[in-house]
Amino acid sequence: MTPKILQEIVSATKVLQAGGVVAFPTETVYGLGADVSNALAVNRIFEIKGRPPNHPLIVHFSNISNLQHWTQEVPEAAWKLAEHFWPGPLTLILPRGKHILPIVTGGQNMVGLRIPNHPIALALLESLGATGALAAPSANRFGRISPTTAAHVTEELGSAVDMILDGGACKVGLESTIVSFNGKTPTVLRPGGIPLAALADILNENIALSRTEDSAIRVSGTLASHYAPLTPLEICTTKFLPQRVRELKEQGLHVALIGWSTEIYQIFLNMKAIHYCSLPQESVAYGRKLYATLRRFDNEHFDRLLVEAPPNRPAWLAIIDRLQRASHALKINTEIDDHNTKNLKDSK
Ligand code: TXA
Numbered sequence: 001m002t003p004k005i006l007q008e009i010v011s012a013t014k015v016l017q018a019g020g021v022v023a024f025p026t027e028t029v030y031g032l033g034a035d036v037s038n039a040l041a042v043n044r045i046f047e048i049k050g051r052p053p054n055h056p057l058i059v060h061f062s063n064i065s066n067l068q069h070w071t072q073e074v075p076e077a078a079w080k081l082a083e084h085f086w087p088g089p090l091t092l093i094l095p096r097g098k099h100i101l102p103i104v105t106g107g108q109n110m111v112g113l114r115i116p117n118h119p120i121a122l123a124l125l126e127s128l129g130a131t132g133a134l135a136a137p138s139a140n141r142f143g144r145i146s147p148t149t150a151a152h153v154t155e156e157l158g159s160a161v162d163m164i165l166d167g168g169a170c171k172v173g174l175e176s177t178i179v180s181f182n183g184k185t186p187t188v189l190r191p192g193g194i195p196l197a198a199l200a201d202i203l204n205e206n207i208a209l210s211r212t213e214d215s216a217i218r219v220s221g222t223l224a225s226h227y228a229p230l231t232p233l234e235i236c237t238t239k240f241l242p243q244r245v246r247e248l249k250e251q252g253l254h255v256a257l258i259g260w261s262t263e264i265y266q267i268f269l270n271m272k273a274i275h276y277c278s279l280p281q282e283s284v285a286y287g288r289k290l291y292a293t294l295r296r297f298d299n300e301h302f303d304r305l306l307v308e309a310p311p312n313r314p315a316w317l318a319i320i321d322r323l324q325r326a327s328h329a330l331k332i333n334t335e336i337d338d339h340n341t342k343n344l345k346d347s348k
């Protein structure tokens, strides 16, 4: 880290200790942090984001030996995941410890905990002391796309935040995988930076994706329409895409196409006057670029974002999840099939 960023971390610590709100980089997306022990500061997060007060925040801390400080109980399986994946893109939902204010969890008796894997985030958290922590959601307005660069945060929240630490583009680019220990067996509430198969490997048993829309727990990332650009977004299978582009153009709509397959790239080359962006064929690289691409196209004021359906593979689960939520208002031909997945670099 440069002397400049070290100096900024010192300033950010003072801002946080005085009850301020600081946006900071993590490996997943940028977070909007407030001192977890300061109810007024935490309340400002809800105000800035326009987030309903019953939507819980994740508590970020830096040292695994403090896990028990934040929770009442750590099941053996949770320890295994924490020891293997932290620091990293994993959030564990565990019984709320007495040091966590009710406002942080939206009144729930479970708390989301995570140790992020980013040098700036870790240095900032360490500077808050042994039992310091930050309550931090993604640094975007409620329901919108999470920011993956400091410029996105400025664009989205601007002067509403006291300080923004710039750590460059986020390496993962999608939010953390959330694993809940609320029930008898651990369940995944939100697919994310860690694939389900990697969790199952460590737990030595399969782990299910929970149908949280049916559950009583408020998980904002599981609301039907979330992670959404302002421009209507439509997912379309590779096979149906050329026809769909023609239909939309016939309606006089200004369309931007986001594809990944060689097949669609070839079709684009033969089609005139269409805005096109090719995303990587490998899921990790695709995930890293997705939000920035949606945001860029959103700023260019198209009538429609047309996204080529991603491959129906486990490694693409988090991407499929986010795209489906972003496209909720427009469910035209969103069925995801195995078409054209044979040339993929992903083995899973
Ligand atoms: O990667 C991430 O998780 C990023 C970075 C900044 O750490 N954070 C993030 O926070 O995505 P947020 O608030 O945008 O999304 C966290 C999700 C929300 O859907 C929230 O409802 C859920 O985690 N969550 C937090 N605490 C919970 C709890 N106690 N029970 C159930 N869900 C919880």
Ligand code: MG
Residues within 6 Å of the ligand: 137, 138, 146, 221
């Ligand atoms: Mg969020």
